[in-house]
Amino acid sequence: MAARKGRVGLFALLVLGHHGGLAARRAIKDMLASAEGDAADRVQEAVQRVAELVPEILADHGAAVPGWARSADDPYAAELLLRMAFSALVDADFLDTESHFKGVRRPSGPSLSSMVQVFEGAREDYLRSPGVSPIDAVRTEIYEQAVAAADQPIGVFPFPAPTGAGKTIASGGFAVHHAARHGLRRVIFAVPFLSITEQNARVYGRLFGPKNVLEHHSGVDLHDLPVDRRWQRLAAENWDAPVVVTTTVRLFESLFSRRPSAMRRLHRLAGAVVVLDEVQSLPDAMLPPILSALRHLTERFGTSVVLASATQPEFFSLEVFKGLRPRPLLAEPKPYYRRLRRVRYEWRCDPKPTLQAIALEVAGQEQALTIVNTTKDAGTVHRHLEEAAHGDVPVMHLSTRMAGGHRRAVLMDVRQRLERGLPVLVVSTQLVEAGVDLDFPMVFRAFAPAEALQQAAGRANRNGRLEHGRVVVFDPADGSVTGTRLVYGAALDSTRAFFGPDRADPDDVDALSAYYQARYAVKDLERAGPGAEIQRYRADFDFPEVAARFKLIDEQTVAVLVPYGDSGEREHLRSLLISPAGADPWVFRKLQPYLATLPRRLAARAVGDGLATPLLGDLIEWDGEYHQVRGLELADPSGEDFVW
Incomplete structure (x- = not known):
């Protein structure tokens, strides 16, 4: 029925894919062709039976679709709306099924407006900790400016500040005050590297209270939680928490996914503060779809975005941000770079x-x-x-x-x-x-x-x-x-x-600005390369192709289970991993301390040379020596080895 209702017809993709994932727009045409052929009578009978229970399906709901989403002028905004609606649909489906079969009722967390005093009190305690730094006075100035900026309207907030300027705490202070000021529902902190994610999660746990912070990434185990924090295991599935700390990989690969399990948390970005820390680490090739989505989250879905970095990229020089007004957290960052040099x-x-x-x-x-x-x-x-x-x-x-x-x-x-x-x-x-x-x-x-x-x-x-x-x-x-x-x-x-x-x-802030603009011009990001190609598929509502092409990190590496750490736990997890019944996700999380990585070609060579054995999927097990200081040592004759 949805497919026959004009512009709202694209929303048929949500119904069509709510179990298997979002399909391409052409799937609607295929579906209509089958429904109007030999199966027409059965389809009509199904429509009539459903209409007896839900008569609303017979009405034309085209007016419910915002005008900006019906316009062909900005297909990226419409594409993001489809993603948001799909996220809400599949999350509701998951929750309804869970409630029916398990009787689970998810507790509601505190509002961010009620957490301002908690944050400020914890920050005062934090500042009284041992190890006072000579630059703490400057950090306090930066914090106060960031909090003052929280009164600004919802938008995109660049936060350039030198390293060591206290951006982690200042971002949190801005976020909680901004959320309280505008009635936003949650704060999502996204960090590029696992080591920083864990570090920041400890800081925010101390400032917001550990019971209010959901740490969601591959390195945290949500299986063995104390009773009073088991809500976090449920909340991780759809980010239903007041404060979320995650990785940029999980954030953006969920945003551009097509699978229900990954996308069910996407609608939590609406009406949120999203803090992107170390934003300079976003790969140039993926900037067109990333910045496009951030812009529409801000303009259409009430989301504020903080772009924090000591080496602030010149995103506002790109066409995708043209006409978007930056709302800086620091009115004049240059003096701080001089003072904190x-x-x-x-x-x-x-x-x-x-x-x-x-x-x-x-x-x-x-x-x-x-x-x-x-x-x-x-x-x-x-x-x-x-x-x-x-x-x-x-x-x-x-x-x-x-x-x-x-x-x-x-x-x-x-x-x-x-x-x-x-x-x-x-x-x-x-x-x-x-x-x-x-x-x-x-x-x-x-x-x-x-x-x-x-x-x-x-x-x-x-x-x-x-x-x-x-x-x-x-x-x-x-x-x-x-x-x-x-x-x-x-x-x-x-x-x-x-x-x-x-x-x-x-x-040198001015030299950095010129450097970024020259770099973007050389790469011609918005007209050539994988990001521009993804944007073309987004405009055509081809969700499978977008998901296949969006890669935030180089996947030319494989995980390697190595002989390090607690051998008893490692062997137990290994046995669970390869059991005929299959392993639960928590097993993979528990394995993280025992995993190293190798470039794919070196991993294949190690297997061929008898130094490693395939274990499960791309995961291999190391059979050779593990150096007690340097870990895996395998020479690369090509000289192209490049692994973090």
Whole structure:
């Protein structure tokens, strides 16, 4: 019936796909053809029987569809409305079925307006904690400006502020005050990396109260919750919580999915505050659909969006944001970049040093962090550093070649050593450079795009206890050039054009703005590439093609179950994973501490060489050695290895 009602006919896709997923618009034509052929009599009989129970199906509900959704001028807004309606439909279906079979009644959480005082009181306690920083006064200024901005109308709120400026707490303060001011229903914090997600969830749990915060990502286990927090397991399915902390991958891949289980939480974005932390990490290729959806969430669904970053991208220079008025949280951010400049940059680019030469320089420090672009380079520098460092100085390593639990244990050890003033040298890939709360006196960073250089600098003198930290940017003569170029591409050329020993430093706000605009122009994001292609499929309401093409992260890696940690628990989870009955989702979450990753081609080679065994789907089990410091060690003869 819906398919025969003019413009409302597209909403037939919701009914058609509420079990299997949203189909393409052409499915309506196929459905009508079958309904008007041999099956016409049976269809008419079904319509009559349903109409006896629900007579409303015979009415023309076209007027219920907003005019902007019926217009052909902006198909992306209409496409998002279909997604929202589908989300509400399938969530209601899930909840109704759950209520019928399990008798489950979901408790309603507190309103955000009632949590303002809770947040402010917890923040005061937080500020009284030991470890006062010299820059706390500046952080307080930034917080007060962010809270003052909460009175502004619903919109898109850029939040550029230097690293260490307290964006996590200031974003939370803005969000809770803005939600209370405008009657918004929830706050959703999305963070790009799992390590920061867990870190921020701890902070927000302390500020909002742990019972009010739903932490929803692959690294948190919702199976073994205490009685008073079991609501979170139910709430995770549809984000029915006042405060949600998740990953940008889960947020946006749900937004552009077509499957009911992923999309049932989508309608929770309406009437919410969505805080995107470290927004510079969003891949350029996916910006057209992401920014388009954020704009329509704001203009059509009452959602406010915060774009937080120390290296704020120039999204408002793109066509997709044309005419959209930014509502900045800080009226004048530039003075804060000057006041919070806590490092000096040094450049080792001409002549180019070897990785061994850099390791020798690092070995002369008591506390230093070295960040490189590939796991191959991380292993090389770490081996050189082990040879060169004094025997009593621990030399640590961080990369995704290590199991998740291994990385967390190393990060905890590093933090403790830094806090106690003990010697520690760390070699890492990029996984520590954005938002991870580390404070080294000196950071070495392999040449990378400007935002990566500045984010790395945010790990040096983070709390302002030194007159200045040192950041050494080096362009290694023997680094993995192919792998670095493969991922960073044109961003490297744009960085060389604006930053360097005779140009600007990466924390120059004007140079960063020019850099982003040049980078976007070179890539021609809105007319070429996968993001532009996704937008064409969105305009044609081809939901399967959109879902197939939208990828926020490179899927050219596979998970590897490694011999690390509690062998008893690992073997128990492994047996559940491969049981004939199939594994529950909580098993996969519990496995996270035991999983490392490998590039797909290296994983295939490891299986072929007898170093690994296929376990389930893409998951493989490592049969070779696991290095107690560096994790998986498997040489890549192509030199293209690039894994966080």
